[in-house]
Amino acid sequence: MTRFDFDHAPERRGTDSQKWQKYAGRDVLPLWVADMDFVSAPPILDALRARVDHGVFGYARPTAATVEAVTGALAQRYGWKVDPEWIVWLPGLVVGLNVTAQAFAGPGEEVLTLTPVYPPFMSAPRNSGRAPVGVPFTLAGGKWEIDWEALERAVTPRTRLFYLCNPHNPLARVWRRAELERLGEFCVRHNLVLCSDEIHCDLILDPSLPHIPSATLSPALAARSVTLMAPSKTYNVPGLGTSLAIIPDATLRARFNRAAAGIVAEVTCLGFTACEAAYRDCEPWRQQLLAYLRGNRDYLVDALPRALPDLKIEAPVEATYLLWMNVAGLGLPNPVAHFEGLGVGLSDGAPFGARPGTHLRLNFGCPRATLVEAVRRMQAGR
Helix, strand or coil, rough: CCCCCCCCCCCCCCCCHHHCCCCCCCCCCCCCCCCCCCCHHHHHHHHHHHHHHHHHCCCCCCHHHHHHHHHHHHHHCCCCCCCHHEEEECCCCCCCCHHHHHHCCCCCEEEEEEECCCCCCHHHHHHCCCEEEEEEECCCCCEEECCCCHHHHHHHEEEEEEEECCCCCCCCCCCCCCHHHHHHHHHHHHCCCCECCCCCCEEEEECCCCCCCHHHHHHHHHHHHEEEEECHHHHCCCCCCCCECCCCCCCEEEHHHHHHCCCCCCCHHHHHHHHHHHHHHCCCHHHHHHHHHHHHHHHHHHHHHHCCCCCEEECCCCCCCCCEEHHHHHCCCCHHHHHHHEEEEEEECHCCCCCCEEEEEEHHHHHHHHHHHHHHHHHHCC
């Protein structure tokens, strides 16, 4: 069996990397934005080389093989039989969040979501004059839970959409079937379109927890669902700008396409090439990546609280390569600046919806040695 090397990453300083450019000229380990430092899977690199060697880079459309790679992976992994007509290709998942807000809510109407959450869930509605409404999670028994009573109270006559992060970023939570079914019933009862961001669905770290695509729960929910997916997080190709919306209902799909018309850029030929190779040829690489990320998670869950006893990891990290940490007990007026001063760059929890100064997000999609050094630096500031 081919073994893939996740312990040695290429040098990204001085390249076009947003992640590393943020701290150019400073000795800061960037553990913030959600891209990994690992080289992409060899089949993706081989496919891209072959496509470049072809030498013509005109306007692109997905081939039948590209579509079959996506639908085949969804059928095999999740038992979801997706009609190719349901797929709308997009140059990014955040684009999908913005188009969804414009397609299914009018100016001043409301988009409901659960917080803390990936910041574009709140900014996408605002970008077009829609109103995001966040309902905070509750922490009960070491597990993040939906506050169902608060969710019901948040619905108004202006509520049109519900944004779900499945699995959840930044809480690394995998939703169970009963929870998703209750959310589906909630959306149907309140006549809400469900926009389900499932970009992290192939990054489940707990093997006992299956990913359940929201649209598979019932025909009634599928008929009001927009599912957003991409190879970008799993296969580390976010810079190639390839995502997709899966919209089973023809009327919703037409509304989505109208909102995108003339505004949303097309996916590039290299993006389609990488997408096809990712879903068709990279399962051995993905499985080894998951094993490595589990090791990274386990290291941090053990090492960080020992290094900083007042830092709390409040719930299991079930998916993604993102760790949500409660740093309120450290008593820092500006936790991000504090750790940057120690040489570790983390994401501030406030844009996700946390109270300022209480939470940080750490990206552990990097070689283990980077995390060992990060923990050493963080501990040095005790």
